[in-house]
Amino acid sequence: MLPLVTQRRARVRRLLIGAPLPSSAHEGQLLRKRMALPIFASDPLSSVAYAPQELLLILAAGGTALVAFTPLVATAVVTLLIVVVVSTRQLVRAYPSGGGDYEVAARNLGERAGLVVASALLIDYVLTVAVSVASGVDNIISALPGLHEWRVEIALACVAALVAINLRGVAEASKVFAIPTYLFIGSVLVMIVVGGVRDLTGSLPVAESARYAEHGAQLSQAAMVLVLLRAFASGCSALTGVEAIANGVQAFRRPKVRNAQLTLVAMGSVAITLFVGVTYLMLRTHVHYVADPCSLSGITSCDTYVQRSVIAQVASATLGGDRSVGFYVVQATTALVLLLAANTAFNGFPLLGAVLGRARYAPKAMLARGDRLVFSNGVLILGTAAGLLLLATDASLTVLIQLYIIGVFVSFTLGQTGMVVHWTRRAELLSRHGRATRGVHARRVVNVIGAAATSVVLVIVTVTKFTHGAWLVFLLMPVLWFLMLKVNRYYAAVEVQIAPDGSTRFGSSGDHAIVLVHTLHKPALKAIDYALAAEHASLEAVHVATSRSGARALRAQWEEMGMAVPLTILESPYRDVSTPLIEHIKSHRDEHGSEVVSVYAPHYVYGHWWEGLLHNRKLGRIEKRLALCPGVAVVLVPWLLDSTQALFERQPRPLVGLERRGVSGLPPVRRNSP
């Protein structure tokens, strides 16, 4: 069953985002595992591109002595990753509906805790997009340094492209994403293997920045510990994205939980392998990566020195230099997978938005699925927020990373804690029924470890990043939290207001109609025609005289045309139409008792969006005022302008009156038939 009206705008939309799908096609939109891996794993996998370098950057501030701690810090990060993957695997099984950490916290720790998680995740999804795009652009510029000036513009263009791709729907998106993701995994694995072999055979070159050295800083022990913790915190950015699978369980094909769990484990394994491999090569090629290139000793012109990303330097060293095919493959796939990592957020955010919308913590509009069964509003809001953030921070990765991962670790911590409560309740339930609780206790231990670890990381991350920009996140989270609570209370209040109770009486009576006439053109004539057809008990035409000459001309025209409907002309000392009209209606209702008054007003319908700037403004203001007047209903009589031709394409429309006489399908067409 095709839609009645084909729109030219819809044609353009279809080109951009594909034909509409019926609800039954939903199953086909669900993900196979091998398609799901790229979608959900691109975030954690792409962290491999920047987590090692951010880790090194912070250690390098302490000089060569601290850089030696890199393997230790990296090991801590890997351990935490394993803990989080295992804990989330349990969560997915226990709460397969897709609410993720939010649902766990809401059900086990209370509404307010759930909203904390929701606000944290929403913010972090935006940051995921921003960080991934910034990092991707970094890598593009590492390969093509001439584009340096256009950082922000390229970043915004990438966000726009991601929005467009995601409006096309998940299944389409996954095809686009699968190839670069697998290429990335493949090329980095190849790089690691090649690098490992060359290292073992002693033929591993050093990176381009190996000839420099950090300035050794004399640090107290306390300061050293702080630097180590900050480095650990930055390295933990490798964990982001794991929670998105928990939000996306429903997007998998059946058996949904099992597939989600398998994908989760696969994702974790690959991520660990790549992270360890890149870090290893980073150390073996003696990469030096610092916050401020001028602090490197041995560097000649630090103003013009373009510090390339760690992955770029490692790939260049390992695979045969800047001109080698391997280098360009790694750079290209890294940039692509970073851009696509942003896509993990484009899956998680709208899904979370819909969950919140269903629970009335977000506008109901978040539930609206577009033609492609995608939560379009969520996609658009995420794109806009990420774009603004990139604009505000000049697409600077280092700035953005300071804001990052706070939200994720709030979510992890509360999610794991919620799971602990969940298993505790389950254990009580089982023991009450005399069943074994050992399995449950074991699961609970896992989540206890997870909660403890992530809360420690949360504290570390908060303390180390607070003054560097994280305070902003701690400002925004309560704001979002508050807004969501207010929206929920608002919808609840409205529900109460509109719930039917015994007090509602029928019995409005009386039926007066007014036709608003400004000049006697076709739209006005059509409105009069419709009002006559509805056979109201009484009918009058009303003109509000904003100029005397206009009123006189109308009266003359009225009499000339011999209009059967009586014309009332109202004075208007103010410039507006609404007030005299409302006064007139009120006095009518005072005289005739409270009748229902229907106000007929012609309403232009046009084919192009910009025509909206040129029409219907005055009518909109009048409508708003009339809505506040008791007993009034506004009847919009549409007048289709010629531009709506575009919307009708090939539908013939009979002349006024002809259709009624049984004649149809005649050109020329008048679109304003009765």
Add this chain to the structure above:
Amino acid sequence: MLPLVTQRRARVRRLLIGAPLPSSAHEGQLLRKRMALPIFASDPLSSVAYAPQELLLILAAGGTALVAFTPLVATAVVTLLIVVVVSTRQLVRAYPSGGGDYEVAARNLGERAGLVVASALLIDYVLTVAVSVASGVDNIISALPGLHEWRVEIALACVAALVAINLRGVAEASKVFAIPTYLFIGSVLVMIVVGGVRDLTGSLPVAESARYAEHGAQLSQAAMVLVLLRAFASGCSALTGVEAIANGVQAFRRPKVRNAQLTLVAMGSVAITLFVGVTYLMLRTHVHYVADPCSLSGITSCDTYVQRSVIAQVASATLGGDRSVGFYVVQATTALVLLLAANTAFNGFPLLGAVLGRARYAPKAMLARGDRLVFSNGVLILGTAAGLLLLATDASLTVLIQLYIIGVFVSFTLGQTGMVVHWTRRAELLSRHGRATRGVHARRVVNVIGAAATSVVLVIVTVTKFTHGAWLVFLLMPVLWFLMLKVNRYYAAVEVQIAPDGSTRFGSSGDHAIVLVHTLHKPALKAIDYALAAEHASLEAVHVATSRSGARALRAQWEEMGMAVPLTILESPYRDVSTPLIEHIKSHRDEHGSEVVSVYAPHYVYGHWWEGLLHNRKLGRIEKRLALCPGVAVVLVPWLLDSTQALFERQPRPLVGLERRGVSGLPPVRRNSP
């Protein structure tokens, strides 16, 4: 006669912008001459703040040799100013309706020439705001260098303040503006007198930048001439604002033309005096002002050197140093009058917008006067455009000046040329009637000189500024020109479409009503109630089933409540409501002949703007689709939420049904009475 509804929003608006005024109060809003001078003169007067320095800046590029030409260039600028004032004086008399250069060009040179002027002026008004605000902020920072980082934010705040002041209406604005303008005139005059006296007595100190010197550049003669011309072009920014009086003649009190002319002459005289005085002092105190401070010899740390504006340096030198009262007075009044010079544009732009709207070259919305008899849309559009421009250029005065005055000189040139044509036609008319034409010929000579002078300046300005940014203006002007022409042709086409002709037939008949029901809450019950009251020939309730459980529940509730209206449930394989509904209506019309179908839909009315994000979205989409369906009228039945309480303040509203029985004024109130 008070408006029926007092709105809380209106209360806030009233605080911000004052109580609404009836049309008859318009006379009191017109300007006295002494109030008019500040309003219209603040633009030319404030140019005194930056014209001398921009002139010097360009000459300084050629070294000390070219700086010696400053008096010559300044004299040329003053001469041109006199010519323009005299020419405009004639224009004001000949075309007192306020169309200014636009009207002159349109009436004498044709529609397209008029639109060229209109586009040039619109762009230049935006630039006036941007340049004045940027210069004002410059002066603020010259007095308080610590604010340097917040340039753009301060500039945007100033624009916002100007918008708010102007929404309050002209008479109010003039009181605010009069004091700083007169203070500025007074303090600069005092500064000039003091400086002159000190100079004559040999006790004039030098400016702080006197100890530096420009690097002498070896320039060819052609290059020297070019530099002189560029300096002249920059100095001509002192002429901007003169045309605004021509747009504002109707804003004066009677006799309008004479008052406008007197104000014009007064304005010109004061501007010339201040310009000459400041330039004289600038030279005598040996100010050095350059584009790049690092090019000055004798300067130690050019990165941190804050180059203060010429007015600041002259005031400091003349009036006793940076801590003197005189210095702060001059700085403060200069900053204020620059900000207020932006206000000249806030008078000219909306007036021009209204003139264009009346002639259908701009959306009719430009004619809408707000509560305070101000063209609110024009004010808002100008504020937004200027804000965006400041944002894009980082509030940099030197960048903005390159775009400036092109539009003004296009306007001057075409206006003067139009006047020449005007006088020529008038001379022919007079000589055909045998009357003397000498006076007319004399007037024509004045305008010929004016046209020649301004066209020469236009060429100079274009050539010298083109590569520095003026190309942007030459890009935007045709775009605006094209848009205005298209809007005019569009409105004309619509007029043709809706003009009544013999083909319009009455005779829609049949009267079917549909009530859209989603759930059976109070708004839906009210809609059913109104539909029943209107006593349509046939009535049915329609529910589009987006979920089976919802449909079942509704059917059950319908039967439980014993609703008299038949309920039809439509399937919806797609997720939308519109398509099944439209199919249903079409099949009804196929069966019963083309009846008028009224679709009743409940429509939430709320008291706060943000509630709009939470309601009525789906209804809006349905309305749009229904408007394209022939024979359908949409009836909006308002349901007032509790938040509209704010809008009603102290109006008691009777219970449902009670009012009809003659009982009224009882609390508690239900706002949804029949």
